[in-house]
Amino acid sequence: MKSKMEFNIKPFHKKQDTLLGINLFFSLLNDSDLRELNETILSISKSGLARTKFVAVYDGKRAAYKIHFVPKLNEKIQVTEIHVRLESISIQRFQNYQKNLEKIRTQKEFKHIQATALLDSNLNLINFFNKNSLSFEKIIENKTGKTEFTNWVKLLFAGKGDAEIHLSAQLTGSTSLKISFSGFNTEKSMICLTIESEDYKDNNSNQVKGLQFNKNILNSIPADIVFWNMDHQYIFLNENAMKNADLRKWIIGKNDFEFFQYRNKPVEMALKRRETFNRVITSGEPAYLEEHFKTSNGDFHHLRILQPITDFEDHIEWVLGYSIDISSIKRIESRLLKMNLAVEEAMDGIAVLNEKSEYVYVNEAHVKMFGYTNPEDFLGNTWHMLYEKEEISRIENNIFPLIAKNGRWAGETKGKSKDGKTLYQEITLTSLPDGGLVCICRDKTEYRENKDRIQTAEIIADNINSIIMITDPNLKIQWVNNAFEHITGYTLNKVIGKHPGFLHGPETDKEVVKAFSKKLKQGNPCSAELLNYAKDGSKYWIQINVTPLYDENNKLKSFISVENDVTELKNAEINTRNALSKEKELNELKSQFVSIASHEIRTPLASIQSSSDLIQMFISSENVPKDKIKKHLEKISGQIFRLSSIMSNLLTIGKINLDKFSLNKNEVDIENFISKIINDFFGINADGRTIRFKATGTKRKSDIDQVLMSQVLTNLIGNALKYSKDKAEPEVLLEYLPENFKISIKDYGIGIPQDQIPYIYDSFFRARNVENIQGTGLGMVIVKKFVEMHKGNIEVNSIENEGTTFTITFPYT
Incomplete structure (x- = not known):
C-alpha cells in the first residue's frame, strides 16, 4: 500500500493535465521514496523553505527526476500551499547525486559530533551518549590518535592530566575534536568525558571559512553583500549591508522573518525575500527583487540580486545576495514619466523633428489639431505635409534663418488640416543640438475667423446705453462695454477675472441672487431686478437678462448679460409704494386717534364738565362751600393737565411720522441731569414714595439732546411709578462703561404679559392688565424713537406681577 501524502500540493501551472501528471508520478514511487517526500513536505510546511529532491521511478523503463517543492506563505508566515515542479534528469546524474548525498551525510555526522562518554579505570567504555549515529570506536579511528587519547585519560586517572585535549582531523581520521574532562564518580572508578567536534561550536562561522574569501x-x-545558508539564515554580512556591529553579530544564524520582527517592520517584505530565495534554490538561477523603503531621509529603492553558489558537482551550498541603490534611477524615471505625461496631456500641440525635418514624436493634441487620428501618420514624414508651397517657402527663407541665428522663433503660421482646411497656428520653434527642432503650436483659427465679428460687436456694444457683460462658464468677467464704466465707475482692466457679485452690497436681495445663481448653474437663461453698488458707493437698480452660449458640442462656453439701468423707475416705484404705505399708516393712526379720543379725551372733558356744573351749583347756593369748590377746581386743573399731556404726545407722534425732529446735542453731566429730572418731576409723589437713584463707574460727560432725553426719562420713570402703586420704590441705576453708559429704570409693579412685550412700541398699544390705569399707548413709541435718534438701544425685561426693568444704552458721543 502506497503512503498517502500528508500535505496539499499543487502544480506550478494550474492546468488539469499538469496536476494529473504529478498525481501519476507520485503513484509510481515506492514506499521509501514516498516517506522521504512526506518528510520533505512536512519540513517545508514548518520552515517555509523551498527544497529539491532526486528520485528514480520505473514506468516501463527506468527514469530519474528532480522534484522542486516551492511553498507559498501567508502574512502569518504560515505555509498555505506547496507548488511542485518535475524536472527530468539522466540516470547518471541521479546516481552521482546519490553518491554525493552519502558523502555529504557522512561529513555532516563528523562535523556535528557532540557526545558524552563514560569509561572505567581500564579504559573500557561503560556508556556512550551521542546525538549522531556514530559509534565511539568510529570517532577516533586513527591509531596515533587513539594512543594519544588513551595516554591522556590515564594521566587524568593519575591526577596529572590537563582538563582538555585537542585532536586534529589528521589524528582522528575524521574531524578535529575537543575532548574535555567532566569528572569522576565517588569511588573514582569511572571518568566522564565530553566530546565535541571543533566545527560544532560555530558552524555558521566555519561555513563562511569554507567560502574561502577575504x-x-x-x-x-561599496555594496550590500550577504551570504545565506540553505535554511535562508544569514552566515555573513559585510559592513555596508549592516553598519551596526552588534546587530550584524546578532543576525548571524537568523532569517529575515526574525530580523523584521525584531525591527518591528511589516512582514510583507520578508515574504517577498523568502519567495525570491526559494526561486533561486529551485531554479539554480539568479533572481532579482526590487525593494522600496520610506525613511525620515526620504524614499529609497534597492535592487537586490540573489546568486546561487554551488560546489564542484553543481549543488547549491550557499546563496550570495548583493544590492544596488537605484534611488537616483527611480527619481529620474519618475521625473521622465511626469514630463512625458505632461507633454502627452498638454493642450498645445507638441512635436519633435530630426535634422532631416522629419517627425520623430508628436503628442495627442498635435495629432488632433491637424485632423489626424494616429501619430504614425506623422512619423517619418516632414513638416511640409502640413503647409502649402507658399507658406513652406516663407518658413524656409524667412523663419529658419532666424532660428539658426537666435535658436528660437515664435509667431504665426498658416497650415492646413488633413481635409485641406486652413489652420492658423500660434507656434514656437526651438532648435536642438543635433540639428532637430521642437515645435509647440496652438490652434488660432477660430480666433482669427471670429476676430472681425468680435470687433464689429464691440463697436456696437460700446455705443449703446445698456451694460453688456461677457463672462466665462464660472461667471468670471471677460469683457464689459463702455456703459459699464459709465454706470459703475469701474474700468475693464479692473474687473477682468472678477465675479459680478463684487457689485452687490448690504441691501442687495440675497434671495433673488440665490435664485438667479441657481438658474445660471443649470445653464438656463434668466432675468431679474437687482440693486447694485457703484465704485463711489452709490446704489443703482438694473434689469438684468443673461443668456448662456454653447459650443458645437453643446458645452457651455460663456454667458452674455444685458443690463439696463432702471434706477429712476425703481425709485419712482419705491416712492409711490412708500407714499401709499405712509397714507395707509396715517389712516390707521387717524382711526386709532378717533378711538383713543373717544375714550382718553372724552373722559377728562366729562370730568371737567361735571366739576364745572357742581361749582355753578355751589355758587348759586346761599352758603358757598369754598373747600368743595377748591377740590373741584383742582380736579379740573388735573384733567386739563391730562388733556395737555395727551395732546402733547399726539403732536409728538405726528412730528415723528413727518420726520420733523432733529437733535440739538450739547455736553451734559449725565448724573446731574438724571438727578435734576428726578427732583423736579418726581421729588414728592402722591403716595409718598420717592425714586432711588444710584451711579456706578468712572463719571463722564456725554453729548445729548436734553429736551428729548428729558422726555425719555420722564416717560419711563413716570410709568415705573404709575404701574407699581403700593409697591416698593422704583430704582434708577446709571452705569458708566468704557464705550457707553446704561440707564436702568426698575419697578416692582404689575409687569407686562410675556406675549404682549413685542407690541409695547406700537402706537396706541396698551397691555391687557392696564385697562383701568390712565394712558394713551404713545409714550413708549416716543421713547424708542428718541433713544434711536441718539444711536442708543432699549431693552425690556419683565415678569407679570413681579415688575419691569427698562435698560437704555447710549454712546458718549
Missing part, C-alpha cells in the same frame, strides 16, 4: 575585501566593497 572578509576585509568584502567589507571594502
Whole structure:
C-alpha cells in the first residue's frame, strides 16, 4: 500500500493535465521514496523553505527526476500551499547525486559530533551518549590518535592530566575534536568525558571559512553583500549591508522573518525575500527583487540580486545576495514619466523633428489639431505635409534663418488640416543640438475667423446705453462695454477675472441672487431686478437678462448679460409704494386717534364738565362751600393737565411720522441731569414714595439732546411709578462703561404679559392688565424713537406681577 501524502500540493501551472501528471508520478514511487517526500513536505510546511529532491521511478523503463517543492506563505508566515515542479534528469546524474548525498551525510555526522562518554579505570567504555549515529570506536579511528587519547585519560586517572585535549582531523581520521574532562564518580572508578567536534561550536562561522574569501575585501566593497545558508539564515554580512556591529553579530544564524520582527517592520517584505530565495534554490538561477523603503531621509529603492553558489558537482551550498541603490534611477524615471505625461496631456500641440525635418514624436493634441487620428501618420514624414508651397517657402527663407541665428522663433503660421482646411497656428520653434527642432503650436483659427465679428460687436456694444457683460462658464468677467464704466465707475482692466457679485452690497436681495445663481448653474437663461453698488458707493437698480452660449458640442462656453439701468423707475416705484404705505399708516393712526379720543379725551372733558356744573351749583347756593369748590377746581386743573399731556404726545407722534425732529446735542453731566429730572418731576409723589437713584463707574460727560432725553426719562420713570402703586420704590441705576453708559429704570409693579412685550412700541398699544390705569399707548413709541435718534438701544425685561426693568444704552458721543 502506497503512503498517502500528508500535505496539499499543487502544480506550478494550474492546468488539469499538469496536476494529473504529478498525481501519476507520485503513484509510481515506492514506499521509501514516498516517506522521504512526506518528510520533505512536512519540513517545508514548518520552515517555509523551498527544497529539491532526486528520485528514480520505473514506468516501463527506468527514469530519474528532480522534484522542486516551492511553498507559498501567508502574512502569518504560515505555509498555505506547496507548488511542485518535475524536472527530468539522466540516470547518471541521479546516481552521482546519490553518491554525493552519502558523502555529504557522512561529513555532516563528523562535523556535528557532540557526545558524552563514560569509561572505567581500564579504559573500557561503560556508556556512550551521542546525538549522531556514530559509534565511539568510529570517532577516533586513527591509531596515533587513539594512543594519544588513551595516554591522556590515564594521566587524568593519575591526577596529572590537563582538563582538555585537542585532536586534529589528521589524528582522528575524521574531524578535529575537543575532548574535555567532566569528572569522576565517588569511588573514582569511572571518568566522564565530553566530546565535541571543533566545527560544532560555530558552524555558521566555519561555513563562511569554507567560502574561502577575504572578509576585509568584502567589507571594502561599496555594496550590500550577504551570504545565506540553505535554511535562508544569514552566515555573513559585510559592513555596508549592516553598519551596526552588534546587530550584524546578532543576525548571524537568523532569517529575515526574525530580523523584521525584531525591527518591528511589516512582514510583507520578508515574504517577498523568502519567495525570491526559494526561486533561486529551485531554479539554480539568479533572481532579482526590487525593494522600496520610506525613511525620515526620504524614499529609497534597492535592487537586490540573489546568486546561487554551488560546489564542484553543481549543488547549491550557499546563496550570495548583493544590492544596488537605484534611488537616483527611480527619481529620474519618475521625473521622465511626469514630463512625458505632461507633454502627452498638454493642450498645445507638441512635436519633435530630426535634422532631416522629419517627425520623430508628436503628442495627442498635435495629432488632433491637424485632423489626424494616429501619430504614425506623422512619423517619418516632414513638416511640409502640413503647409502649402507658399507658406513652406516663407518658413524656409524667412523663419529658419532666424532660428539658426537666435535658436528660437515664435509667431504665426498658416497650415492646413488633413481635409485641406486652413489652420492658423500660434507656434514656437526651438532648435536642438543635433540639428532637430521642437515645435509647440496652438490652434488660432477660430480666433482669427471670429476676430472681425468680435470687433464689429464691440463697436456696437460700446455705443449703446445698456451694460453688456461677457463672462466665462464660472461667471468670471471677460469683457464689459463702455456703459459699464459709465454706470459703475469701474474700468475693464479692473474687473477682468472678477465675479459680478463684487457689485452687490448690504441691501442687495440675497434671495433673488440665490435664485438667479441657481438658474445660471443649470445653464438656463434668466432675468431679474437687482440693486447694485457703484465704485463711489452709490446704489443703482438694473434689469438684468443673461443668456448662456454653447459650443458645437453643446458645452457651455460663456454667458452674455444685458443690463439696463432702471434706477429712476425703481425709485419712482419705491416712492409711490412708500407714499401709499405712509397714507395707509396715517389712516390707521387717524382711526386709532378717533378711538383713543373717544375714550382718553372724552373722559377728562366729562370730568371737567361735571366739576364745572357742581361749582355753578355751589355758587348759586346761599352758603358757598369754598373747600368743595377748591377740590373741584383742582380736579379740573388735573384733567386739563391730562388733556395737555395727551395732546402733547399726539403732536409728538405726528412730528415723528413727518420726520420733523432733529437733535440739538450739547455736553451734559449725565448724573446731574438724571438727578435734576428726578427732583423736579418726581421729588414728592402722591403716595409718598420717592425714586432711588444710584451711579456706578468712572463719571463722564456725554453729548445729548436734553429736551428729548428729558422726555425719555420722564416717560419711563413716570410709568415705573404709575404701574407699581403700593409697591416698593422704583430704582434708577446709571452705569458708566468704557464705550457707553446704561440707564436702568426698575419697578416692582404689575409687569407686562410675556406675549404682549413685542407690541409695547406700537402706537396706541396698551397691555391687557392696564385697562383701568390712565394712558394713551404713545409714550413708549416716543421713547424708542428718541433713544434711536441718539444711536442708543432699549431693552425690556419683565415678569407679570413681579415688575419691569427698562435698560437704555447710549454712546458718549
